[in-house]
Amino acid sequence: MATYDVDDLVTFRDVTVIKATVPALLCRIGKRSVWLPRWHVSGKLWCSGDRGTLLVRRWVARERHLIDLHGAPIASPVLPILRPRTPSQLRLVRRHHDAPHTK
DSSP states (O other): OOOOOOEEEEEEEEEEEEEEESEEEEEEEEEEEEEEGGGGGGEEEOOOOOEEEEEEEEEHHTTTTTBTTTSOOOOOOOOOOOOOOOOOOOOOOOSSSOOOOOO
């Protein structure tokens, strides 16, 4: 098993800050939203809407399930959104002029 320095950092690119509070940042990393304590991250992302690269302590990234034991990013499970099927071709149905109107 590999050993890491406690302060070892993992780089995440294309991170978006969704919400910022004094103690933590809610960040979108990949398809996941995770709270990260400010004292365990480094970078230039501070406020809601900031986007860019964020360095996260390795043990925090592992605890938040952002990386596996080997340091590889973990893909978040994405469930497909089921949408009702639409017909491949729409047909226009005209009302007969001779047919009686029903109310």
